[in-house]
Amino acid sequence: MAAEQKPPGDARAKRAVGRPRRLDPETIVATARRIIEEEGVAALSMRRVAREVGVTPMALYHHVRDKDELLMLTLSGTAATFPRPELPADPRERLIDVSVHMHQVLEQLPWVLEILALGDLTDKGALWMVEEILASSIACGLSPEQAVRAYRTIWHFVYGNLVFTAAMARRAAEPERQWNFPTMLTDEDAAQLPRLTELASRWDKVGEYDIREQLAAIIDGLLSRAERPQPGGGSTSQPVD
Amino acid sequence: MAAEQKPPGDARAKRAVGRPRRLDPETIVATARRIIEEEGVAALSMRRVAREVGVTPMALYHHVRDKDELLMLTLSGTAATFPRPELPADPRERLIDVSVHMHQVLEQLPWVLEILALGDLTDKGALWMVEEILASSIACGLSPEQAVRAYRTIWHFVYGNLVFTAAMARRAAEPERQWNFPTMLTDEDAAQLPRLTELASRWDKVGEYDIREQLAAIIDGLLSRAERPQPGGGSTSQPVD
């Protein structure tokens, strides 16, 4: 019973020296995050984490409720690793810049996307972006309610865009599975779908776009609904056409 | 050994009578789709399909290359089950209506979302929506290149919106895992995030929105970029507020 001092060998994960507890939540999530970053969410399993930490699979369940909770925990702290950019004073420009920044950050963290789809925002370090979008939207003349909806709309677009950009990259890497619609359009289809047929050959090139331009268009559309339009706020005040 | 006439019992899946082949691709994908529709994509496994069809797991691999291919195959034909709506003549209204329709259809097919994220559009019956979005965008004055980008933007938003709407519904069903940001915002956070703090309590109610309104705003933003603006094309010509 005096041998509760824990022999140092056996477990091949190097942990901090002199730690009384054999296993703490921090090392669990750190190990999980490393696996995900290196090999993707699909490579994460409770058994794998347990093996790498040097512990029985069931030991993890004393610190996390289940695999989903472990996944959410791996998110916290990631936003802080990206420096907060300087933002312009004009609220519309600010809105565009934050949205683009959100997109850029997540572009470099592709593994985060799959976990975010679980539905919760668990990294407090990312909330300044939400705040900024709300504040700038309101500064552009949107009501608080409109601002919340605008945030959601921007976020949904950014998320969807990243999912399909990633999917296209994956597909390009595996060219043997190329059965999207450029392939196999019968003559009858072509007659029914003239514009699509016309654009099919150069679809992939034409579809590539500047995310900033699209976000600016979306934001201008959202700001055009302002009940109290501001000087620099709406696109309609700009001589667009 | 003369009993190679195959006794009728055993396999509990009722197949068409007098079929010479024991197993054809159609029954495989039909069974797969049934499982997905009833229990979700997570419930689908090669072994499960094999069991229900009354065949060895490996028999499936003679007809589909792998699980992903089977998943894509389950998509084809789903769009045709939804009647094609009548659309207004005005191109901007058309654009909004098709986009809303796309959203509505997928809202009733939640299992399709996860498969679409694999990246390919495998149901030819859905292409008329793409065609309609392209044609209407061009009719509103967008160039073909702009139209393709507009389609992508609309689609990405619709997709993202559906993912998070589904996630919110799932979360609402499991109220014990409620640790989104209304919970746990320290006083320091509140000072840094005034707008968010202000709105946190009524976040979920305020965030609910009419998808048509948001799509209209996005579309107006996209159409405001028309190089050749059309009479009914832009939001700016409409007295929005």
Next chain:
DNA sequence: ACCTGAACACCGTTCAAGT
């Protein structure tokens, strides 16, 4: 309180063999 061992009920896929 924290961890182990054994078990339950599963996975996708390869490979060699049967008819």
Next chain:
DNA sequence: ACCTGAACACCGTTCAAGT
């Protein structure tokens, strides 16, 4: 050509037991 059987290398999680 089409299917089976056995195997490989895995899963998440429950439950009873150990210290």
